[in-house]
């Protein structure tokens with residue numbers, strides 16, 4: 001019996017479990033965080049790089065501004081030492097002043113100073129480079145200007161302010177003119193920073209200068225001028241407006257700009273919209289409190305760094321996840337294979353164990369059966385031997401009875417003949433007595449032939465072989481059965497063929513075969529109205545054949561099949577061994593015993609034997 005191998009467990013569940021979904025969600029969130037973290041890190045680095053660029057740009061921007069201021073700063077310093085200037089201040093005569101006017105005009109043209117002018121010690125302009133122009137400064141009072149007051153007090157000053165006449169912003173550089181320890185007046189040069197501002201505007205980085213209060217002065221973004229980087233108090237605003245000479249100055253926080261944490265700005269209007277990182281430092285050699293701011297745009301760099309970093313991180317994580325998934329799947333499949341193999345092996349082991357038990361049991365059964373069969377075989381052999389013995393005894397009994405019957409008749413006849421011979425002798429009828437005596441002699445010869453046959457049977461050693469005439473064996477058999485044949489009234493047709501039908505055999509045993517065949521025929525003919533047995537002899541190629549044919553009921557196909565099988569008999573007192581033994585004997589003499597239907601119904605038994613050599 002084959003035990004079916006249990007089907008393997010399903011390879012994977014159709015739907016992931018809630019735990020798996022939760023783990024997946026956590027992994028996705030982690031992946032997102034890592035990706036975002038990588039992006040931010042890259043952005044921070046990019047911002048740091050931009051800030052570094054801003055720091056690198058800062059010295060250039062500050063140098064450009066300071067160089068411009070310094071260059072113009074020398075003008076009032078040199079002029080303050082000039083003799084003609086001093087002379088014109090000492091003696092403000094028309095001739096002196098007109099020469100100074102012209103000198104200042106030429107000087108302003110050569111330098112990039114917007115206007116250069118000379119104030120007397122009361123703050124009134126006595127000469128100016130724009131003396132010829134309609135809005136000439138000459139005669140104007142600058143007493144309340146900081147650059148005048150500070151220069152008079154401290155020797156020099158600088159102030160960023162709106163020009164009262166021109167309305168244009170610029171830096172006023174002033175220098176006191178001294179003579180003999182007493183101030184004569186102040187030389188002032190106004191410098192406009194338009195060139196520097198334009199240069200700043202072209203850098204793409206909003207660049208501007210704030211004063212100590214955080215008010216934007218020079219700037220690359222013109223809109224931001226006079227706005228503050230941080231809200232100012234009302235007092236500060238008023239003070240600044242005064243200082244800047246700009247009563248209308250807004251001084252509100254920078255429009256469209258918002259300062260973020262960690263030095264970054266967000267600009268929301270104009271060309272420079274977006275996020276910027278600020279580089280700011282005081283201008284060391286510049287006007288007091290001035291600070292130079294450079295805003296460097298970071299959006300481009302952030303994008304350029306952040307997007308690829310996020311992509312690379314996401315891709316790396318994806319690849320890692322894929323690798324982990326593939327690895328896990330491979331492990332799982334290998335585990336499944338191992339499990340399936342283990343299950344199959346276990347099932348096989350169980351099947352083998354079961355089969356082994358079954359086989360052991362079957363083996364035991366077989367051994368028992370074999371022992372029983374051997375025992376049965378032995379019993380059969382013993383039984384067959386016993387039966388053969390019984391058969392032999394029965395045959396012997398029949399022969400004895402037959403012999404007694406055959407001898408009784410001649411004996412009775414001899415007695416009758418002897419009595420009659422006695423009587424004939426009493427009556428001296430010698431001739432009749434002699435005739436009776438000769439009958440007696442004939443009868444004793446008959447008895448002698450019977451006893452002779454018996455003696456020959458008795459003398460023949462079992463198993464010995466000699467040349468036997470089939471006809472003689474047949475006679476022997478007929479002799480034994482003659483009484484019964486006569487009783488049953490069976491007509492026996494004996495062979496009429498002449499010549500020798502000699503075979504090499506044991507006559508006694510051959511007769512036993514013939515007796516058996518004839519007795520079977522007689523048994524089959526019991527109760528038959530016209531019983532007949534025909535015995536024929538026939539010669540062939542080195543062979544002789546004897547056939548015993550009767551007109552009895554014949555043999556059914558089933559009987560034909562089992563005819564030579566031991567113990568197959570249809571008779572109530574039969575043993576079913578006669579034909580078996582007969583066949584054995586015939587084959588012992590190198591012949592064959594066979595049976596078949598007779599032509600007119602009945603059975604026919606054929607003995608086919610090799611012919612004995614002629615001597």
Ligand code: ADP
Nearest residue numbers: 520521524569570571574575576577578579603
């Ligand atoms: P037994 O005579 O003890 O039965 P045999 O071996 O001599 O054993 O015969 C076997 C059987 O063959 C007989 O029982 C009988 O049925 C059948 N048989 C033998 N000879 C004849 C025959 N001439 N006609 C019909 N049946 C026969």
